[in-house]
Amino acid sequence: MQNNNQQPWWKNSVVYQIYPRSFQDSNGDGIGDLQGIIDRLDYLEELGIDAIWLSPVCKSPQDDNGYDISDYMDIDPMFGSIKDMENLIARANEHNIKIILDLVLNHSSDEHSWFVEAKKSKDNRYHDYYVWRDGVKGELPNDMKACFGGSCWEWVEDLGQYYFHLFSVKQPDLNWDNPKVREEIYNMINWWMDKGVGGFRLDVIDQIAKEPDLKITNNGPKLHDYIREMSRETFQKGDLITVGEAWGSTPSLAKLYSNPDNSEFSMVFQFEHIGLDQEEGKEKWDLAPLDFIKLKKVLSKWQVALHGYGWNSLFWNNHDLPRIVSRWGNDKEYRVESAKMLATVLHCMQGTPYIYQGEELGMTNVKYQVDEYRDIETLNIYEERTQKGYAKEEIMKSIYAKGRDNARTPMQWDSTDNAGFTKGEPWLKVNPNYTEINAELALKDDNSIFNYYKKLIALRKQYPVIIDGKFELLLEEDPNIFAYTRTLEDTELLVICNFYGETIGCTIPEQYKKDKELILCNYKQSVSEEVLQPYEARIYLMK
CATH class of the missing domain: 2.60.40.1180 (Golgi alpha-mannosidase II)
Structure with a gap:
């Protein structure tokens, strides 16, 4: 058998995703923070994971919960300080856990100093850090739609120009065609590498080479040139795990992204299996029963195509997706059994498994009143579909099934107030079932989902056949x-x-x-x- 020690470390690893805002609050302000994560490292070591992927903790106005970064080289005060981040990296290393940072390189916040400068004049040195088009107010450059609703183009009166934003109006897209932008980004990545991070997750990275005039957003013609340049200037200087989020990926593209020659990333997140319970050609909110036969074929296709040529990311859940036990399992009478079954399907495949916080406890979706949700996408779709005349019951059914706040409810640690997440008022309501579903109970129960995940993780270390x-x-x-x-x-x-x-x-x-x-x-x-x-x-x- 092949010696696993000859493998890159991440092929033998399991990654745990933390949504910091919802993981553990250490100071009673109702928002999770870096010190809270430090306080729970024993729990994560007990589970057996090798790395933590942190959703964004950089400075941000939080228009899109941190995916709108205003300073890539500072920590948002709600999570702590640079000192806290350095402490987390060091303390996690003591537990044999690496820290993976979430980088948002497709766009910044409109409050980033670059964009503040860019809006001052067309001659400003930062103006070309973003994507602009001359125009006339009210006459959009084209009819492209933003992912969070509305047009991709926003008018700036003082400049007589529109700027491009693929997501929120407060998330202007960076201009990767400008070599100065790329140089700034590479310097920042190397700065974090010097701090000792173990890798990076690259948000919507397949969008960076967009061609708005041709209505091309993902997989633009220069995409792989930019990724290879970034890898040469940064990632290849360290022993890192790198994973790109690529909604538009195919197996042939994934072979480029995750080429074993290390020229791009370690792996990508592809989402072909994630769209199998929506009406074909429509939005995720347009629900359809899961096509199980197709699910098997899709996952099999990726396993076979990448074997020996690339590497898979294995996941059911993340911060943008509903809880898998509610989605494709049974979160009532067979919650424990179905959660373990879904984990088994995934963890025995080839690739790096990602566990999203609370998945190892079988945490479930929620059903809240619309004013109890906090997610910008959820609130926007409620407004948009209400205006289009959809029945409220139908809109809420879609939100209950697919809303992003399903994954973002606070971590359920114990049966004390607010599930042990905070002594304050939680930023998002805790799932009411926390008294029955929580980490304290799971750790005491030999038959718990948590302990089953421990066994799956141990099998990956024991059997090279699962890796290779x-x-x-x-x-x-x-x-x-x-x-x-x-x-x-x-x-x-x-x-x-x-x-x-x-x-x-x-x-x-x-x-x-x-x-x-x-x-x-x-x-x-x-x-x-x-x-x-x-x-x-x-x-x-x-x-």
């Missing part, structure tokens, strides 16, 4: 079972999962009925080898 093995999907057209094998030289794993809530027959091919050892199951006891209980998951080592 070839993937083969079984029972491709079976409407209930997600089954596959992983094979490396003389080692073969068989993973069998019942994706739904009915007891069914286990129809695995004849050759897999031979001698095998059950190394993990999400039930204390199977009924029999031929029967799968609701959401049952098994991992076998073939003899």
Whole structure:
């Protein structure tokens, strides 16, 4: 078998995503902070993770919860200080945990000093740091729409120009065609590398080479030139994990992004599987039942295509997505079983698994009144669809299913007030089920979702076949079972999962009925080898 020690460290690792605002508040202001994360490092070490991906903590007016950065080289006071960040990096290292920073390089805040200067005149040295078009007020350069609603173009009266913003009007897009912008960005990345961070997650990085006049936003013609230049000037100088968020990625593009020659990133987040429960060609709010057969084929396609050529990011959840146990599991009577099953499907594949905070506890979606939500996208879609005449019940059904605040409710630590997240008033309401679902209870229960995740993480360290093995999907057209094998030289794993809530027959091919050892199951006891209980998951080592 291949020696895992010869691998880049991140191939053998599991990453835990923290949304700092919602993780742990240390000073009673109702907002999570860096000191709160330091206070919970023992918990994360117990889970067994290797790195923390921090959603943005840089200085920001918080128009889009930190994805609008006003100073890339300072920490927002709500989270702490640069000193706190240096302390977090050092303390995490003591727990053998690396810190991955979330960098937003497609756009800045309109309150960044560059943009403040850029708006002063067309001759200002910072003006060309952003994307501008001459025009006439009321006559937009084109009809491109921003992701958070409205036009991509915003008029600035004093300049007689429009600036381009793919997201909020307070998030003007940076002009990557300007070499001075790129140089500023590379200097900043190297500054963070000198601070000892273990890597970077690059927000919407496939948008940086946009061509607005041609209505091209992602995968612009210069994209890979820019990424390779950035990698040469920064990432390749250290032993880092780098992951690009690329909604428009395909397997062939991912082979470029995650080429083993290290010329771009370690891996990308692709989202093809994430869109399988919405109406085709429509928005995420237009709900449709999950196409399970397609889900299997999509995940299999990425496993097979990247094997030996690139690297997968494995995830069900993040700060922008609803809780997976509510989305594709059963967050009522089979919450524990379905959460473990979904984890099994993912963690035995090839790639780096990402656990989003609370996923290891089986935290669930919420149903709030509209004025209790804080997410700009959720509030905008409510307003937009109300104006279009959608029924309130229909809009709220979509928000309950897909709203981003589902993932952003405070972490559920214990059954004390506000789930142990804060002694103050939480910035976002805590999920009322925290008295039954919390870390304190999970740590005491040998059969908890948390302890199951620990076992999955340990298996990844134990079996090189999970890192390097070839993937083969079984029972491709079976409407209930997600089954596959992983094979490396003389080692073969068989993973069998019942994706739904009915007891069914286990129809695995004849050759897999031979001698095998059950190394993990999400039930204390199977009924029999031929029967799968609701959401049952098994991992076998073939003899």
